[in-house]
Amino acid sequence: MTTIDLLGTFLKILIVVGISQGVVAYLILVERKIAAWAQDRIGPNRAGLELLDRPGFRRLAPLLRPLIGLGLLHPIADGVKMFVKEDVVPGYVNRPLYLLAPVLAITMATIAFAVVPFGPVGATGANFLGFGDVQFQIAPGIDIGILYVFAIGSLAVYGVILAGYSSNNKYSFLGAMRSSAQLISYELPLGLSILGIILICRSLDLNAIIHWQDRHVWGILVQPLGFLLFLISAFAETNRLPFDLPESEQELVGGFHTEYSALKFGMFFLGEYLHVITASFLITILFLGGWDIPFLTDQAQTGWFWALVKVFALLLKVGLLIILIMWVRWTLPRFRYDQLMDLAWKRMIPLALLNLVATATIVQLVRG
Amino acid sequence: MRPDDPQLKRLEPPKLNLLEQTYLPQILGGLAVTGRHILQSALGKTFTVEYPREQTLRSPNYRGVHRLNKDEQGRVKCVACMLCATACPAHCIDIVGATAPDDWPDREKYPESFVIDELRCIYCGMCEEACPVDAIELTSLYDITGFSREEMIFDKAKLLSVYDVTKDAEPMRTAPLTPPDQPQPKAHEYATAIEAPPGTSQP
Numbered sequence: 001m002t003t004i005d006l007l008g009t010f011l012k013i014l015i016v017v018g019i020s021q022g023v024v025a026y027l028i029l030v031e032r033k034i035a036a037w038a039q040d041r042i043g044p045n046r047a048g049l050e051l052l053d054r055p056g057f058r059r060l061a062p063l064l065r066p067l068i069g070l071g072l073l074h075p076i077a078d079g080v081k082m083f084v085k086e087d088v089v090p091g092y093v094n095r096p097l098y099l100l101a102p103v104l105a106i107t108m109a110t111i112a113f114a115v116v117p118f119g120p121v122g123a124t125g126a127n128f129l130g131f132g133d134v135q136f137q138i139a140p141g142i143d144i145g146i147l148y149v150f151a152i153g154s155l156a157v158y159g160v161i162l163a164g165y166s167s168n169n170k171y172s173f174l175g176a177m178r179s180s181a182q183l184i185s186y187e188l189p190l191g192l193s194i195l196g197i198i199l200i201c202r203s204l205d206l207n208a209i210i211h212w213q214d215r216h217v218w219g220i221l222v223q224p225l226g227f228l229l230f231l232i233s234a235f236a237e238t239n240r241l242p243f244d245l246p247e248s249e250q251e252l253v254g255g256f257h258t259e260y261s262a263l264k265f266g267m268f269f270l271g272e273y274l275h276v277i278t279a280s281f282l283i284t285i286l287f288l289g290g291w292d293i294p295f296l297t298d299q300a301q302t303g304w305f306w307a308l309v310k311v312f313a314l315l316l317k318v319g320l321l322i323i324l325i326m327w328v329r330w331t332l333p334r335f336r337y338d339q340l341m342d343l344a345w346k347r348m349i350p351l352a353l354l355n356l357v358a359t360a361t362i363v364q365l366v367r368g
Numbered sequence: 369m370r371p372d373d374p375q376l377k378r379l380e381p382p383k384l385n386l387l388e389q390t391y392l393p394q395i396l397g398g399l400a401v402t403g404r405h406i407l408q409s410a411l412g413k414t415f416t417v418e419y420p421r422e423q424t425l426r427s428p429n430y431r432g433v434h435r436l437n438k439d440e441q442g443r444v445k446c447v448a449c450m451l452c453a454t455a456c457p458a459h460c461i462d463i464v465g466a467t468a469p470d471d472w473p474d475r476e477k478y479p480e481s482f483v484i485d486e487l488r489c490i491y492c493g494m495c496e497e498a499c500p501v502d503a504i505e506l507t508s509l510y511d512i513t514g515f516s517r518e519e520m521i522f523d524k525a526k527l528l529s530v531y532d533v534t535k536d537a538e539p540m541r542t543a544p545l546t547p548p549d550q551p552q553p554k555a556h557e558y559a560t561a562i563e564a565p566p567g568t569s570q571p
Contacts, residue, residue: 037409038402041416228392327406331398 012138016113024273025075031326033071038330048073082266090167090259097166102260102267105159109274112152114138115145116281119311120291121207122299136311137207145206146198149282150191153237157183159271160256167259175255178245178337185344186236186243192352193229196359197222197286210290214299219287225355227287229348234279236344239272240325242332243340280321288317426508428538431491433509434484434522435530437502437540444528445503448477452495452504460488461495482524487517507534 029044036043048068051057057064067073089098119136135141142148157180164176197219198204201212213219220227236243245255252258257268284290291297291310335343369376387393417424426432437445448465466480495504507530514520522530 034406037406037414040405040409040414042409042414042418045418327399327402330406331402332395 008134009138016118016138017110020110020113020274020277021270023277024270025079027273027276027322028078028269029071029075030323031329032074034323034326035330038327044071044074045069046074047071047077082263085262087262087264092168093259094166094168097162098259099264101159101163101166102264102271103159104162105156105271106267106274108152108156108159109271109278112149112274112278115142115148115206116278117207117210117285117290118281118314120299120307122211134307136307140207143203143205143208146194146204146209146282146286149206149278150187153275153278154183154187156271156275159268163260163268164256167256169259171252171254172256172258175245175252175258179239179256182236182239182243182245182340182344185341186233186348189229189344189348189352190233190237192349192356193226193233194286195356196226199356199359199363206285206290210285210292211299213289214292214297218289218292218294223287223355223359225351226359227283229352229355230287231283232343232348234283235325235328236340238275238279238325240276241329242335244334245337245340276322276325277318280318280325283321284314284317288321290314426510428508430508430510431493431506433486433507433512433530434489434495434527435505435507435534436482436524436527437505437531438528443472444478444482444524445501446479446482446499447475447501447503448479449500451498451500455494455498456489457492457494458488458490460485479524482527484522484527486512486520486522502540505538505540507538509534 033043045068048064051073052061052064052068089095115137117137117140121135121137121140160179160183161176164172164174164179167173197209200219200222201209203209203212209219216222235241257265260268291314293309293313297306297310297313439445446463448463450463450465453459453461453463462481462483462485463479464481465477468475468478472478491506493506496506509530512520
């Protein structure tokens with residue numbers, strides 16, 4: 001790896017981590033707005049309203065007022081709040097583990113992005129200042145990308161378990177217990193449901209899967225059941241409603257992050273939203289064609305224009321999926337714990353196995 | 369009804385077919401409902417108002433803060449008869465009556481001091497009903513606040529100032545039902561008018 005490659009990778013890491021964390025702040029705003037709209041409310045639109053009365057800002061008022069009305073200053077206020085709030089560490093916690101847990105949660109959520117392509121990879125033809133083609137992926141050319149994402153995703157449960165265990169609080173511990181059981185149960189259908197598409201595409205490389213879908217059809221058409229199982233498992237893996245048992249506010253006072261405050265709580269929050277983004281990327285890449293727009297894009301198209309079109313298509317699909325995840329939150333109530341386990345073990349795992357066997361049979365017959 | 373009553377009708381929950389057992393149609397139906405609400409609200413059709421700037425209209429008989437009405441000459445209407453203080457179930461009205469000045473020929477007494485503890489008040493409106501001269505009325509103001517309990521004890525000047533604030537939006541309800549020179553309705557006519565549901569009154 002040359003120095004230029006290394007610098008380019010560092011640059012990409014900076015861009016991806018920076019953008020994803022900024023996006024998370026605004027995802028929280030989107031979540032609050034959608035929550036408000038689902039309940040026929042107006043939603044956040046106040047942060048920064050006092051600024052308009054300050055002398056220096058008065059001339060900017062016509063420019064600022066619509067932004068404030070959309071609540072665009074709320075994420076900034078939220079971020080400042082997270083940084084300047086008092087960071088309480090209760091006296092009864094297991095200190096090393098207590099400090100380690102949020103670090104784990106956010107690290108695991110962030111490094112999963114290493115292999116997730118956010119645009120075309122390969123001979124993109126998008127030349128950057130003569131240094132070669134830009135690869136829209138931090139670590140391009142990893143041929144077991146999906147395995148890496150799953151391994152990292154499973155590690156994320158340690159953040160939750162350690163947080164619950166070290167908090168020395170029965171509600172936190174109950175939340176962590178539920179979380180570990182839930183995550184382990186839903187790893188199985190999550191892993192089984194993608195085996196079908198991997199058999200069809202004959203690769204564990206996320207780019208190869210996108211290229212196959214670009215040449216043929218989207219994964220959702222050849223693997224509808226796999227898509228459904230993966231979508232449901234992804235909801236459970238990201239701890240989103242209707243599977244947000246680990247942190248159910250009503251019963252567990254917040255679950256594993258009850259004892260966390262200020263920036264440590266913010267790190268859990270950030271990690272959770274990064275998981276949502278990763279899950280949306282995976283669903284898009286595995287089942288919705290990645291950067292593919294049917295009848296329009298082609299792997300052979302190169303140059304900056306097509307590269308940016310593909311990046312935009314991919315990000316648009318990811319954005320719509322994130323909105324779907326938030327939309328579902330206000331539609332379905334939370335599952336009971338035994339229903340959650342029943343769904344995973346008695347329904348989804350048998351269906352995923354059935355899907356795998358059927359897919360394997362058909363693939364064998366078609367290929368001869 | 370006993371459990372073995374022959375008239376008891378037993379209802380079985382409807383059998384779900386295979387598609388319904390996946391709950392997917394119901395989930396999609398639910399998504400449609402919430403999606404409709406999200407779209408409607410995003411386009412501006414919300415049911416909440418931005419409170420301090422916009423306020424909803426209270427009903428005309430809303431029972432908020434009291435006011436002491438003034439007559440045409442700007443004098444307090446109260447005649448210090450103590451009926452409101454007697455009727456008050458919370459004992460929050462304190463009146464000190466005094467002999468009316470000589471140039472007030474229409475009454476014998478007037479309130480030297482008239483104090484209502486707005487924190488004790490339960491806003492039942494019985495003072496308003498008891499008042500023979502319509503001097504005390506409840507307004508639709510409800511967002512009164514104070515930094516101390518003392519601040520929430522309203523004296524005569526403050527109650528009169530509430531009248532000045534609200535008199536345009538809420539005119540005094542003193543207009544008599546029937547002008548005095550016309551035949552007054554008999555008691556039994558009152559009763560039928562009250563008992564008859566709206567729209568069914570006899571000619």
